[in-house]
Amino acid sequence: MTDEAPPSRPPQDAQQIGSPEQFAALAHPLRQRLLFALGRRPATISGLASQLGVAKGSVSHHLKVLRAAGLVYVAETRQVRGGTEQRYQRTARRMVVADPEAAGTAAMFGAFAQELDRSPEGSAVRLRHLHLGPDKARRLRELLVELVDEAEEDEDDQPVLGVLVALYRPAGPAGGG
Structure with a gap:
């Protein structure tokens, strides 16, 4: 049998990220790469x-950290040549960071930056400060979430792309306004 399994959806659509263990697990770039790799189907070490x-050995270690943080699970187990083979799967299709914490978010952005460096294609990264009233800010937040959550995916043979969206209010005045 090969390491290809039929497509399988994670058991949850969305998972809230908030515990220190989850932030720590997401802080390592290899763990994020593992989560991307496990996005569509279970896989072995x-x-x-x-x-x-x-x-x-490195994959095994990082999967243990992700499993302890509740971000992956053993989806399938089977006996092979005197041993047990396990296939791991993400617990959710997407992750939602509801209440970001500075240290965990900084670590996640560090891993994100390393992934950008590894990207074989041009990436789009923008930072912009907008002057918006509460109603327009709420609508923009809703549109961004909808855009990411409802993006229609192509077939499994297409490249995987990472999407990171953040909307926040800076702590101090932006642009002196």
Whole structure:
């Protein structure tokens, strides 16, 4: 049997991220790469190591951290040549950081920056400060969430793209206004 399994959806559509263990787990770039790799179908440690070009021991360690944080689980187990093979899967299709914490968010952005460096194609990153009243800010937040949550995906043979969206109110005045 190969490391390809039929497409399988994670058991949850969305998972709230908020615990220190989850922020710590998401802070490492390899763990984020593992989560991307597990986005559509379960995979074995060997399959992930081959796909990502890293050692099986490293994949195993980082999967244990992700599992302890509740971000992946063992979706399938089977006996193979005197051992047990496990296939891991993400617990949710998307992750929602409801109440970001500075340290965890900084670590996640650091991992995000490393992923941008590894990206084979041009990426789009924008930072802009907008002057918006409460109603327009609420509507923009709703549109951004809807855009990401409802994006229609192509077939499994297409590249995986990461999407990170943040809307926030700066602590101090922006642009002196």
